[in-house]
Amino acid sequence: MAWIEKLHATYEACKGREPPGAEPLMPISHAVQQAHIEITIDGAGNFKGARAIQKEETVIQATEQSAGRVGTRPPPHPLCDKVQYCAKDYPTHGGGKPSFFEEYRKLLTAWCQSENYSHPKARAVLAYVSKGTVVADLVKHEVLHATDGKLLTEWTGEGGAPEIFRQLTPKDGQRDQGDAFIRWLVWIDGDLCPEVWKDATLQEAWIGFDSANNAVKGLCMATGETDSALASSHPKRIRHGGDGAKLISANDGSGYTFRGRFTDNDGRQAAGVGYVTTQKAHSALRWLIKRQAYRNGDQAFVAWAVAGKSIPDPWADSLSMILGAESAAPKEPNQAQVVVGDGGQAFALRLRRAIAGYAARLDPTDDIVVMGLDSATPGRMAIIYYRELKGSEFLQRVEEWHAAYAWLQNFGKDKHFTGAPAPHDIAEAAFGRRLDDKLKKATVERLLPCIVDGRPVPRDLVVSAVRRASNRAGLEHWEWKRFSVSPAGYSEGGRKSQGKEYAMALEEDRTNRDYLYGRLLAVADNMERYALTTAEKSRDTMAGRLMQRFAERPFSTWRNIELALAPYKTRLRASDKSAGFLWNREKLIDEIQCRFASADFSDDSPLSGEFLLGYHCQRAALFTGSNSQTPDQSTLEDNAS
Numbered sequence: 158m159a160w161i162e163k164l165h166a167t168y169e170a171c172k173g174r175e176p177p178g179a180e181p182l183m184p185i186s187h188a189v190q191q192a193h194i195e196i197t198i199d200g201a202g203n204f205k206g207a208r209a210i211q212k213e214e215t216v217i218q219a220t221e222q223s224a225g226r227v228g229t230r231p232p233p234h235p236l237c238d239k240v241q242y243c244a245k246d247y248p249t250h251g252g253g254k255p256s257f258f259e260e261y262r263k264l265l266t267a268w269c270q271s272e273n274y275s276h277p278k279a280r281a282v283l284a285y286v287s288k289g290t291v292v293a294d295l296v297k298h299e300v301l302h303a304t305d306g307k308l309l310t311e312w313t314g315e316g317g318a319p320e321i322f323r324q325l326t327p328k329d330g331q332r333d334q335g336d337a338f339i340r341w342l343v344w345i346d347g348d349l350c351p352e353v354w355k356d357a358t359l360q361e362a363w364i365g366f367d368s369a370n371n372a373v374k375g376l377c378m379a380t381g382e383t384d385s386a387l388a389s390s391h392p393k394r395i396r397h398g399g400d401g402a403k404l405i406s407a408n409d410g411s412g413y414t415f416r417g418r419f420t421d422n423d424g425r426q427a428a429g430v431g432y433v434t435t436q437k438a439h440s441a442l443r444w445l446i447k448r449q450a451y452r453n454g455d456q457a458f459v460a461w462a463v464a465g466k467s468i469p470d471p472w473a474d475s476l477s478m479i480l481g482a483e484s485a486a487p488k489e490p491n492q493a494q495v496v497v498g499d500g501g502q503a504f505a506l507r508l509r510r511a512i513a514g515y516a517a518r519l520d521p522t523d524d525i526v527v528m529g530l531d532s533a534t535p536g537r538m539a540i541i542y543y544r545e546l547k548g549s550e551f552l553q554r555v556e557e558w559h560a561a562y563a564w565l566q567n568f569g570k571d572k573h574f575t576g577a578p579a580p581h582d583i584a585e586a587a588f589g590r591r592l593d594d595k596l597k598k599a600t601v602e603r604l605l606p607c608i609v610d611g612r613p614v615p616r617d618l619v620v621s622a623v624r625r626a627s628n629r630a631g632l633e634h635w636e637w638k639r640f641s642v643s644p645a646g647y648s649e650g651g652r653k654s655q656g657k658e659y660a661m662a663l664e665e666d667r668t669n670r671d672y673l674y675g676r677l678l679a680v681a682d683n684m685e686r687y688a689l690t691t692a693e694k695s696r697d698t699m700a701g702r703l704m705q706r707f708a709e710r711p712f713s714t715w716r717n718i719e720l721a722l723a724p725y726k727t728r729l730r731a732s733d734k735s736a737g738f739l740w741n742r743e744k745l746i747d748e749i750q751c752r753f754a755s756a757d758f759s760d761d762s763p764l765s766g767e768f769l770l771g772y773h774c775q776r777a778a779l780f781t782g783s784n785s786q787t788p789d790q791s792t793l794e795d796n797a798s
Contacts, residue, residue, distance in 0.1 A: 160543060161379040161430060163463055163526050164438035171441070171465040182444050184360050185436035186367040188219040189443070191398045192237065193324050193337040194300055196291075200277060200345035202284025207300045209320040214398045215340050215354045218363040220264070221371065221432060225390045225403065233261035235268055235363065236282060236353060240301070241335035245289035250296070251307030254335045262286065274366035276359050278343040291339075301334050308334045368433075377431035379438070385431035392439040395538065396446055396457050396530070402538035404439075404530075405430065446530075453581070456531045456598045458542070458605065460551075463524040468551065469515055471527065471608045472601075474566065475508065475559045475576020482511035504563055504575040512556045521549035527609050529602065541602060544609050551609075558608045565777065580604040583614075587621040623766035627708040629701045663774040670757035671764045674711045675771025676749050678704065681718050683779045684742045688725035691735065708768060712761040 172182045183189065192215040197205040217237040226232050233242045241247050241254050242261040262283070269280045285291075292308070295301040302309050302319055310331040312318040325332040342351045350356045368386070377385035391405040442459075446452075450459040451472035462468050469478050529542030546554070562577040584592060584600035592600075606612045625632070664672075682700035689696065699721040700707075707714040726743075729735040750758065 158379045158430070159545065160526070160528060160540065161434065161438045163524065163545070164441040165379060165434050166524075167445070167461065167463050167465065168437040168441040170463060171444075172437075174465065180444070180447065183216055183440045184364060185433055185440070186219065186221075186364045187216050187360065187440075188224040188234075188392065189214050189394050189398045190217050190234075190237070190338055191215070192340040193321060194240075194295065194339045195342060196295075196339055197342040197344065197351075198281055198285045200281050200343065202281045202288070204285065204290070204294050205344070207295055207298050209300050209324070211320070212324055215338075217340070217354060218360070218367075220367060221388060221390050225393045227401075230255075230257070230260075233257055233264055235264050236279060237340045238338065239335060240292065240295075240337050240339060243286050243339050244291035244335075245286065246292045247335055249306075250292045250303060252292075252335045253308075253310060253331075253333045258286075268363065268366050271366050271369075274362045274369070276362040277345055278341070278353055278356065278359055279362070281343045281345070282341055282353075301337070310334075371432050375429050377434055378429050379434050380431060382431060386433065387429050388432040388435045391430070391435050392443075395439060395443050396452075396455070401535050402532040403536065404538050404540070405435070406537065442528075451580075451601075453598050453601055454594045456529070456541075456601070458527070458529045458601075460525065460527045462519060462548065463526065464520075466519050466523065467515065468519060468525060468548075469511070469555050471555055471558075471605075472580055474574075474579040474582065475504070475563060476566070476574040477579070478555075478559065479507050479511045479576070482514040505560065508556065508559055508563075508576075512552055516549075516552055519548040519552070521547060523548040525551040527551075527605070529605065531598070531602075542605055546609070554609055554611055557611060562614075565773070580608070583618065583622070586625065587618045589625065619766060623708075623769060624705075626766075626769055627705045629704040630697065631705075663778040667771075668752045668754075669767060669771075670753065670760065671767035672771035673749055673752055673757075674707075674715070674764055675768035675773075676775040677715060677746065678707055678718070678768070679772045679775035679779065680742055680745050680749070681722060683776065684722060684729075684739070685725050687735075687738060688729055691732075692728070707764075709763050710761050711764055711768070712759055 168182060175181050191212040192210060193212065194207060195210050196207045199205055215237065218235045220232060220235065222232040223234045238261060241252060242257045244252075244256075245258045245262075247258065248256045265279065265283050265286075269275050269283050292301060292303075296303045296308075299319070301321060302312070302314075310333060312322045321334060321337055322332055325334065325336055341353045343353060344351045353359055371386045373387050373389065374384050375387045376383050377387065391403055393403045394400050395402070395404065445459045445461050446457050449461065449470070450457045451470075458472060460468060460471050470481065473481070525546045525548055527542065527544045527546070528540060530538055531541045532538040559577045563575055564577075565573070565575050566578055566582075567573045578586070580601045581597065583604060584597050587600065588596060600618065603615055603618070607614050663676075667673075678700050682698050685698040685700060689698065699718055703714055703718060707718070726739060729739040
C-alpha cells in the first residue's frame, strides 16, 4: 500500500497549487469520460441548443459504482451520461440498447431533493430530462439522426457520415447512437460558469451528497485510519479516458478468492482502502501520467516528487534534460551547439549546472517515487516497477547515468549533442527502428533499473547494438550516423561501471587492441572518402562495406582494406594539393600500427564494441582538422560523409 500512501500525499501537496495553465487535479467522487454531445438548457430546464463535439475528455460526477461500471445493468452517473441513460424517449425512437432512464432519474432526483447538497444546475437538468424530449430535440437539431422516427445504426445518406457516426465506436459494423455521451451547459442568470464539468460549487455539492451516502466504515490500510469510509470499488480510466484496467479489483464474491481466509466476501478485509484515499490516490496518478509520464502503448512510467517539486525526467536524453533545466534560456528546444574535441568538458559543466538547478529546488530528503504501469488484459493493470528514493539519491543516479553513458548523439541537422541517449533510442539502436511494440516495451522496462538503480546496461543489448552499428552497409547513411555512436557510448558506460574509464575524445596513448583497430578503420575510411570526393564520386568506401566483417575478423580484413587503398594513394600522390594529406594519413596509420603488440595485431578474433569507440573518436578528430588537416579539407570530408 506504499504507492497509495505516496500518491495520496502527492494529492494533498498539489491540490490547489497546480502550475498556472496546467490541468487541475480531479476532485473526489468524479471521473473522466469522453463526451460526444453538448446540450444547452436554461435554469428552468428549457432546451436552448445542442452540438456534436469530438470526444472531449470531461470531468463528470460519478458514484463509486458508476466510476467503474461494468455488466449487463451498469449503474448511472448522476448528471452527465449516455443517451440511453438521459433520454426518456430513447426506446420510442428505436433504441437498440436497454434504457436506464429510471435508474438515472432516481439518482438525480435523490441528489436534487437532498436538504444540504441540492444544486440549481442539477435541478435544471432534472427538469429537462423529465420532459422526455432529449432524443427528439437532438434529432431536430441534427445532432442525432433518424429515419421514420427510428435512430439510425449506420449512415446510408448522401455525402460523408455525420460527426456523431465518426465519433462512435462500431460494433458488428453498426453504431448505436444511444452510446453517445452527453454533457450539459446550464445558463442561469448571474452565473458565469455554465459548464457543469467546470463548476466548483456543483462539484462540492455532489461530493457532499456522495460522501453522506457512503456508510461502510473500517480500517484503511493505506492511511491507518480505523473509522474510514471504505471503498468497495476502485477507479479505472487511469492512463486515459477509455482505459478500463484497474490497479485494485476484488469482485470474486462467490468464487474461490476469499474462501477459508476471510469472514466476508466483499474484498474489504483483503484490501481495505478508504474511499477518499483511493479517490485521491488514483486522481493524483491520473494527473501525473497525463502531465509527465513516458508512454509506450499501454505501458506508462512516471517519476515525481511527493512534495510536488520539479525533477529531471529520467527517460529523456541529455539534451532534453539539460534544456528542461535551462528553460529560461532563449535558445530554441531543437537548437544545440555541437561540442566535439573537448573531452566532454562542456557537456559535464552543463550537466552539473542542470542537476544543481534541480537540487536548489529539491530538498535532499524529499521523497521521489518512480513507478511503472502496464496491463496484460483490458481489465487488470499491474505495477511493473516501483522505487522510492530521496531527492539527493535520485539526482545522483540521474547524473551518473547521463555522465557515464554520454557520447556524441546525432539526430539530424538541427539536433546533435554530447550526452546520453533516451531509453527508446537505445532500444532502436539495439533492434532497429521497426521493432515491435512488445519488444520496445520490454527493452525500456529493462533499462529503467540502469537509470534509477545504477545497474549496468544488459550485455545482450550492448552486443545487439554493436552488431547493428558494425553492419554499416545494411543501414541507411542517416540511420547509421544516428545509431552507430550510441552503442559505443553506453557499452563503454558499462565498462566505466567496472572501473575502466574512457574519455569522450581521442586517446592517442590507449593501446588496447580493439581501440587501435577502430582507429585504423577510421583512417582508412577517411583516406578513401577524401579520394572519392575529390574525384566527385559518392559510392561507399571499402572500409564502410567491410565494417561488419572487420568486426568479426579484423586482421585478415585489414589486409584487404589496406591493399584496396593502393589506387587511391596513387591518385592522391599525383596531386600537389593532396600529397600533404596523403603523407599525414600514411604517417598516422604507421603510428597506430606501431602501438600494437605483435600478438594483438595478428589476433583475428572478433572485436568488442570498444572498436566502435576508437573508430568514432578517430573519425571525430579527423573531421575537426587535427593531424595537420586543413580546414578546407575537413569541411569537404564532413560534407561528403
